[in-house]
Amino acid sequence: MSTVEQQIREAIQEAIADNEVILFMKGTPEAPRCGFSARTVATLEALGAEFAAVDILPDPRIRQELSGLSNWPTIPQLFVRGELVGGCDIVTEMYETGELADVIGVKPPAGAPEEAPVAAEAGAAPLPIENRLDS
Amino acid sequence: MPTTDELKARIEDAIPGAQADVVDLTGGGDHFRAVVSAPEFAELSRIEQHRRVYAVFGPEIGGPIHALSLETRAEA
Numbered sequence: 752m753s754t755v756e757q758q759i760r761e762a763i764q765e766a767i768a769d770n771e772v773i774l775f776m777k778g779t780p781e782a783p784r785c786g787f788s789a790r791t792v793a794t795l796e797a798l799g800a801e802f803a804a805v806d807i808l809p810d811p812r813i814r815q816e817l818s819g820l821s822n823w824p825t826i827p828q829l830f831v832r833g834e835l836v837g838g839c840d841i842v843t844e845m846y847e848t849g850e851l852a853d854v855i856g857v858k859p860p861a862g863a864p865e866e867a868p869v870a871a872e873a874g875a876a877p878l879p880i881e882n883r884l885d886s
Numbered sequence: 887m888p889t890t891d892e893l894k895a896r897i898e899d900a901i902p903g904a905q906a907d908v909v910d911l912t913g914g915g916d917h918f919r920a921v922v923s924a925p926e927f928a929e930l931s932r933i934e935q936h937r938r939v940y941a942v943f944g945p946e947i948g949g950p951i952h953a954l955s956l957e958t959r960a961e962a
Contacts, residue, residue: 787955818948822937824947825948825953837932837936838936840955840956841932845932
């Protein structure tokens with residue numbers, strides 16, 4: 752393993768250790784870049800849970816090292832107190848059974864929907880066009 | 887491009903007694919959802935159940951199979 756990959760792996764381990772609730776996702780909570788990440792964020796927000804978030808898209812090695820550590824192939828991945836809880840399917844399933852609030856240690860707010868929220872379609876990343884045409 | 891029938895057959899071949907229903911979420915042949923039941927899931931946590939199904943496809947998950955949404959049940 753190269754040094755850079757080791758550094759990334761250590762940074763991921765540190766982030767998981769330092770943040771009680773941390774979501775590795777595509778994009779950011781404000782601008783998710785994948786429907787599964789968007790739905791997981793919306794589910795955590797429906798519980799009023801506070802969480803840290805890491806965008807894995809800027810460097811493919813983040814995902815590679817994360818999946819190597821967690822033995823979990825897909826994104827998003829939610830960790831609570833150092834343990835992998837799961838991806839979008841498990842998080843939404845646990846929301847609906849009430850387990851997610853228990854695991855995170857929050858009380859669902861009054862009026863939280865019974866079913867995990869369906870996130871709006873994730874927005875596409877803005878196309879980075881550099882216009883060099885003569886006007 | 888993987889088909890729903892192919893994914894179903896591979897899950898059922900790899901996990902003894904498993905039953906899988908696979909749908910193509912987008913029609914594009916790369917975003918799938920599978921509902922899988924198998925007797926051995928009774929002894930596995932939810933995470934381990936999902937890992938068991940993901941393991942059938944190895945590196946194809948995130949490759950040709952962009953997404954495989956799962957629901958697993960501990961029954962045959």
